[in-house]
Amino acid sequence: MNDCIAGGGPERQADLIAAISTATGPGAVCVVRLSGQGVREALGCVFEAARGPVGRPREMVYGKLVHPKTGEMIDRAMAVFFPAPRSFTGEDTAEIFGHGGSTIPRLILEAVMAAGARLANPGEFTQRAFLNDRLSLDQAEAVADLVAAQGEAEAALAARHLEGALSAKIKPLVDRAVALQAELVAILDFEEEWDEGARAKTMGALEGLHSEIQTLVGIGKNLRVFRDGLRLVLTGLPNAGKSSLFNALLGRDRALVSPRPGTTRDYLEATVSWDGLRVELVDTAGLGARSGDELEGLGQEMALRELGEADVIVRLRSVTDPGPEGTGAFPGADKILTVWSKADLRAGPLPDGSIAVSALTGEGLGELKLAALEKVGVAPGLAPEIVPNLRQRMALEEAGDSIGQALRALTDLMPPDIAALEVAAALGSLNRITGRAYTDDVLAQVFANFCVGK
Ligand SMILES: Nc1nc2c(ncn2[C@@H]2O[C@H](COP(=O)(O)OP(=O)(O)OP(=O)(O)O)[C@@H](O)[C@H]2O)c(=O)[nH]1
Ligand SMILES: [Mg+2]
Known part of the structure; x- marks a missing residue:
């Protein structure tokens, strides 16, 4: 031994x-x-x-x-x-x-x-990799994302982040902020030479930086579904065919279907993959006139709560019993996609541009998927190179705010060192994304999501 x-x-x-x-x-x-x-x-x-x-x-x-x-x-x-x-x-x-x-x-x-x-400890190997400069902080986060990925789209995105796609976007912004900060500090010694033209040029550069930061913030917000998946909630009158469509989209009979209105009470969830994107389908109780049944009322309250959580609300109107046209009572109007159901029973043409589906024949299901994805800004085949996560997005927002303050200071003809301080703050926020600047709190927050052994 x-x-x-x-x-x-x-x-x-x-x-x-x-x-x-x-x-x-x-x-x-x-x-x-x-x-x-x-x-x-x-x-x-x-x-x-x-x-x-x-x-x-x-x-x-x-x-x-x-x-x-x-x-x-x-x-x-x-x-x-x-x-x-x-x-x-x-x-x-x-x-x-x-x-x-x-x-x-x-x-x-x-x-x-x-x-x-x-x-x-959880994530301690990756944390050491970060502390030893083997990975940037956004790459370390991508390691956790890769392990946690549910579906090809999430995995592909995490792989790109692991390759350093986000760092590669942040680095030039950092370089520009450094240059702008140096410029604003240098001006202090030559303020008399800093005429209107020079000031306008600096402001133009700050505006450019601001707009690029805002673009990244926008990507983080708008393409969030590539990280979080898409939650699609089916709603409509009782008997509109929600559960039938839920089953058809799922490819198996998960939900009870019956000609009796008020069949679905609890909400049902199931996960499917559309173009590699994780989609949570939610079937809910029908909304409409209440018969006074207590369980029906509870089901409808639950359904309304689910609508609040949705990324996309598919509101079904049966061709045989469409109910009112307006969506007045529905929360989240901008998320609503109105879809005709039971298309196989239609007697005449539907209004132009309508999406019509039949759970019975499968008609229109492909169109429905495309329209739902489009509603959250996902074009067919879209594979975003980067999508900042919440932590990264918040840091970007802070950086954007600081650059905005710098611009305001220059607009108000304040001394350039005020603007320089704001640019320095923006630089700090940008550096927190890649981990060039970090605090123990940030590390704890990032690595808390890891499993032991990673
Ligand atoms: N012909 C035809 N019938 C359908 C279609 N979809 C649903 N139905 C029928 O419509 C009735 C109601 O369907 P469900 O899927 O239970 O409707 P629902 O919206 O879930 O109803 P509740 O849960 O009661 O709110 C059933 O008899 C279904 O067979 C369809 O695409 N074509
Ligand atoms: Mg149902």
Whole structure:
């Protein structure tokens, strides 16, 4: 048995952490990851390579895993060592590939902890990668998004952010803010030379910067569905065919359908994928004249609440019983997409530009999807390069506000150092996005969303 106290290694490495990086439960293989000071020693304590030593850089080795204290064999496994700085965290790192399931991963983890590691906090590997400059903060967030992605659109977006697409947009804005700030500070010494023309030029540059920041804010707001998915709520009179359409869009009979009005009481949710985009379909109780039935009333209240949560409200009007034309009582008028239902029963033509669907024949379902996506600004095939998340968007909004203040200061003919201070504030906000400037609070907020082992 080896002498098993991990330690040594370059000064700059943080303490040794370990975690199971794969999901628990049935699975052929698990990965236990280690990072920090003493990785190589700890690996030597738990892993007996079949041939040659373990710990040659980036070389996968086959061998036997043993508990360092008892010497008991745990598993046959593979292990690989990544020396600092060319590793995910930038520190010495190792990965052990053992068998999966509910027990072996835990035993491997216990063994590496007996060899001197402590259990990693959520996101601690990625946090170290950020602190060691392996990733920017927006890239670190993309790691979590990639793991959490539900559907191809979310995954593709996270992959682009991981490649640094957002940093690439922020960097030139930062450069321009730096230049503008320097210019405004320099003017202090030559204020007499700062004539109307020079002032107008600086203001033009600030306006350009402001509008680009606003564009990114707008993308974050308008294309939010690429991160959060789209919540589509079906509403209409009782019997309008909501549950039938819900089933047709889902491709299976999930909701009860009957010719009796007031069939649906509780709301029903189901997730589908449209063009890789996650769509939450919600079927609700019909809205309309109440029969006085208590449950019907409760169902309608619930339906109204759901309308408030919707990104798109599909309001069905049956061709056989359309009810009133207006949408007066509905909250969220701008989210409403009016759609004719039971199109197979129509007697004559419908008004121009109407969307008509039939749950029975499947007519119009494709059109309905396109129109719903268009309602939230998603054109067919749209794959946005970036969509700032809420944290990033708030920082962008703050940056935009500061640039706006700088412009106001110059418009009001205040001294240029006032504007310079505002530009500096904007710079701070922009730098928070990529993590060039950060506080412990921001790190805690970002990495709280991670799982252990990432
Ligand atoms: N011909 C035809 N009948 C339909 C279509 N959609 C629904 N129906 C019929 O209309 C009746 C009501 O359908 P539902 O889907 O239960 O309507 P709903 O809007 O969910 O009704 P409530 O839950 O009671 O508010 C049922 O008898 C359905 O078979 C359609 O596209 N074509
Ligand atoms: Mg129903």
